[in-house]
Amino acid sequence: MRSSGVTARATREPVAVKVALTVLALGFLGLFLVVPLVAVFAQALEKGWAAYASALREPMALSAVKLTLLTAGIAVPLNLVFGVAAAWAIAKFEFPGRNALVTLIDLPFGVSPVISGMVFILLFGRQGLLGPWAQAHDLKIVFAVPGLVLATLFVTFPFVARELIPLMQAEGTEEEEAARVLGASGWQMFRRVTLPNIKWGLLYGVILCNARAMGEFGAVSVVSGHIRGKTNTLPLHVEILYNEYQFQAAFAVASVLTLLALVTLLAKTVVEWRGRREVSDVD
Numbered sequence: 001m002r003s004s005g006v007t008a009r010a011t012r013e014p015v016a017v018k019v020a021l022t023v024l025a026l027g028f029l030g031l032f033l034v035v036p037l038v039a040v041f042a043q044a045l046e047k048g049w050a051a052y053a054s055a056l057r058e059p060m061a062l063s064a065v066k067l068t069l070l071t072a073g074i075a076v077p078l079n080l081v082f083g084v085a086a087a088w089a090i091a092k093f094e095f096p097g098r099n100a101l102v103t104l105i106d107l108p109f110g111v112s113p114v115i116s117g118m119v120f121i122l123l124f125g126r127q128g129l130l131g132p133w134a135q136a137h138d139l140k141i142v143f144a145v146p147g148l149v150l151a152t153l154f155v156t157f158p159f160v161a162r163e164l165i166p167l168m169q170a171e172g173t174e175e176e177e178a179a180r181v182l183g184a185s186g187w188q189m190f191r192r193v194t195l196p197n198i199k200w201g202l203l204y205g206v207i208l209c210n211a212r213a214m215g216e217f218g219a220v221s222v223v224s225g226h227i228r229g230k231t232n233t234l235p236l237h238v239e240i241l242y243n244e245y246q247f248q249a250a251f252a253v254a255s256v257l258t259l260l261a262l263v264t265l266l267a268k269t270v271v272e273w274r275g276r277r278e279v280s281d282v283d
Contacts, residue, residue, distance in 0.1 A: 040258050043251035055252035063229045064237035065256070070145070071220075071233060072213040075152040079209050083160025084202065088194065090161075091168030092176065105161050108154055116154050117222025120147055143225030148233065151219035156212045163205030164198055171197055200275035207271065211264040215257060 045052055055061060089095070090102060108116065124141040125131050134141055141147045175197070179189045195202075217235040224231040232240065234257055241250035 037258060037262075040251055040255055043247065044255040046251075047248050051248060052252050052255075055249035056256065058249070060228055060232070061237060061249075061253055064232050064234045064253070067145070067148070067231070068214050068233045071148050071152050072210055074149050075156055075213045076206060076210045078153060079157045079160050080202075080206055082157055083164060083205060083209075086161045087164035087168050087198075088190075090165055091171075092173050102165075105158050108156075108158050113151075113155050113216065113218030114222055117151050117219040120150055120154075120219075120223050142223050143227065143231060145231070147223035148220050148231060151223045152213050152216055155216055155219050156209045159209040159212060160202065160205035163201050163208070167198055167201040168194075200271055200278065204268065204271045204275070207264055207267050211261065214260055 044055075086101065086105060090098060121142055122128050123130050124134055124147065126135070128142075139146075141150070175193050176189055179193045184192070214233075215235060216233075217239075220233055221236055221239075224233070224236060226232060226236060226240065228240070234253060238250050238254045238257070241247075241253060
């Protein structure tokens, strides 16, 4: 008991140190998080609610919103399927090329989004490797919606898989093996054993994937061609407005992305809380 008390006193920081660290952390968050958020909404509402609503109802802005939702609506479900399949294969099975697959999943984290966009230009552009084939089959990929989806898929596909791989590895294979012995099919095993164990991690990965898909700029900027009303997502539309000195409209549209980020942060917090609560209830 005496040694534990000595250890507790030795590791207890002075009050002044605690206060200084807390003030430093809060000051950092206020300077680099709260102040920019306030600035975005202040600039967006600088000319009043009427100008704010007008900027959001502008046809090009509505087109950008629809295209952003469409791109995320295609990329996120595909990454969900890929992420679950890749994580299940990596965590539950041993096979040749397993380590290579893990490395490839991490590839978008190590490659600049702009470079990934250039890769799609080199593949599907007019003078690209597959460009003549695409033209012969009347397939428009770059400077069109398919190119935006492909670029978004590439930069976002690690999020779901990377969230699930360590979770599935920590759970092991005992429950799946028991279900198999009891006669469960592959689908029954996944639906009744695997999915309930990974549901919070899966939802967390989908939230992060969706946030990145809607906010992606570099890759989609390269493959979009910046065609107004056709290939401009919300981040690209903000850039165009800002470059044209339409600052209030640019910040109004940017506030939509900011709200989406705040909703994502709230959803992420709720998922983390529910996951910890469920684990504590089981324990």
